[in-house]
Amino acid sequence: MSKEIVVSGIRSTGYLHLGNYFGAIQNYVHMQNEYNCYFFVADYHSLTTHPDPKALKPNVYRVVAENIASGLDPEKVALYAQSDLPEIPELYLMLNMLAYKGELEKVPTFKDKVRLQPDNVNAGLLTYPVLMAADILIHRAVKVPVGKDQEQHLEMARNFANRFNTRYGVEFFPEPEVYRSNQETVKIMSLDGNGKMSKSENANATIYLNDDDDTIRKKIMKAKTDQGPTEPNSEMPDYIRNLFLLMKLTAPTDVYETFLGNFNNCNIRYGDMKKQLAEDMINFVRPIREHATELQKDEAAIQRILRNGAEKARASSAETIAGARKLIGINYY
Numbered sequence: 001m002s003k004e005i006v007v008s009g010i011r012s013t014g015y016l017h018l019g020n021y022f023g024a025i026q027n028y029v030h031m032q033n034e035y036n037c038y039f040f041v042a043d044y045h046s047l048t049t050h051p052d053p054k055a056l057k058p059n060v061y062r063v064v065a066e067n068i069a070s071g072l073d074p075e076k077v078a079l080y081a082q083s084d085l086p087e088i089p090e091l092y093l094m095l096n097m098l099a100y101k102g103e104l105e106k107v108p109t110f111k112d113k114v115r116l117q118p119d120n121v122n123a124g125l126l127t128y129p130v131l132m133a134a135d136i137l138i139h140r141a142v143k144v145p146v147g148k149d150q151e152q153h154l155e156m157a158r159n160f161a162n163r164f165n166t167r168y169g170v171e172f173f174p175e176p177e178v179y180r181s182n183q184e185t186v187k188i189m190s191l192d193g194n195g196k197m198s199k200s201e202n203a204n205a206t207i208y209l210n211d212d213d214d215t216i217r218k219k220i221m222k223a224k225t226d227q228g229p230t231e232p233n234s235e236m237p238d239y240i241r242n243l244f245l246l247m248k249l250t251a252p253t254d255v256y257e258t259f260l261g262n263f264n265n266c267n268i269r270y271g272d273m274k275k276q277l278a279e280d281m282i283n284f285v286r287p288i289r290e291h292a293t294e295l296q297k298d299e300a301a302i303q304r305i306l307r308n309g310a311e312k313a314r315a316s317s318a319e320t321i322a323g324a325r326k327l328i329g330i331n332y333y
């Protein structure tokens with residue numbers, strides 16, 4: 001039986017952080033043996049915020065290096081740059097004819113961007129979910145490993161797939177589902193309790209895969225906590241739940257359970273918990289940081305990976321676009 005197709009992407013807009021790792025990359029690594037995986041650097045997506053042309057290449061290389069340092073094997077998956085597949089913008093154009101201004105204006109991530117960059121509300125921002133749908137549908141993927149913040153975009157990709165199929169009368173595109181490793185999609189909050197960890201906001205409350213030991217220690221020690229619970233087995237405030245989640249993801253199980261027990265018995269000392277979490281986090285991030293730094297020194301190797309990845313991905317995207325053109329009626333000779 002042929003393997004199920006998986007697609008996911010990461011924008012090249014800044015340093016990757018724990019949210020990217022636990023929301024997405026960790027699942028890529030789990031999936032690479034069992035699925036037919038297409039993972040890409042979403043460089044076209046990053047253009048919505050008008051990055052400095054000189055910054056694009058190092059940002060793309062860093063995303064590639066950090067994915068590999070996290071355990072992704074470019075021999076097992078197609079790892080490529082979005083802009084290396086001309087079929088993606090072609091499908092994007094086709095899908096734009098089936099996407100409506102009203103539905104695009106309602107997307108929460110669009111509204112956020114309008115708030116954050118009121119002077120640059122470009123059409124690329126508005127049609128961001130359409131480009132994302134094209135990224136996924138170009139390989140006719142069925143599973144998409146992403147963090148919680150991307151769930152709504154996935155729903156739109158399903159709508160566009162469905163609309164295309166209905167319009168042209170065949171089940172050409174499968175409706176892609178969010179891949180969940182253990183039921184829930186992950187959301188890593190920022191350490192100050194304000195929103196999610198993000199590449200471009202709240203740098204002091206975000207742990208990057210590139211942070212050195214001391215920076216990690218400082219950021220964790222500054223994480224928001226409170227006086228602790230006064231009733232046994234209290235519900236955790238979300239910023240405390242986030243610290244426990246990070247501990248669960250990086251510390252040995254017995255350490256996590258001890259602190260959880262302390263919380264439930266109302267004798268938690270957050271200072272001690274943060275000290276412990278900082279050390280476990282350092283042990284977790286350090287090998288990734290060191291490996292990624294090494295990989296970035298060999299530009300030729302990264303170029304080879306991107307070229308090979310694009311070649312693998314193009315075989316599948318060319319087939320999809322040929323099929324889509326035919327269905328639309330673009331076959332003149």
Ligand code: TYM
Pocket residue numbers: 007008009010011012018019020021022023024042045131132133135136144145146147148149150186187188189196197198
């Ligand atoms: P991006 O680049 O913002 O993030 C990459 C991946 O990391 C996840 N993520 C998080 N997960 C949990 N907690 C967080 N704090 C957190 N922050 C980020 C994201 O959910 C994502 O999986 N639009 C996408 C890129 C994209 C894409 C695609 C993804 C473009 N085309 C097609 C999948 C399929 C984005 O901006 O991700």
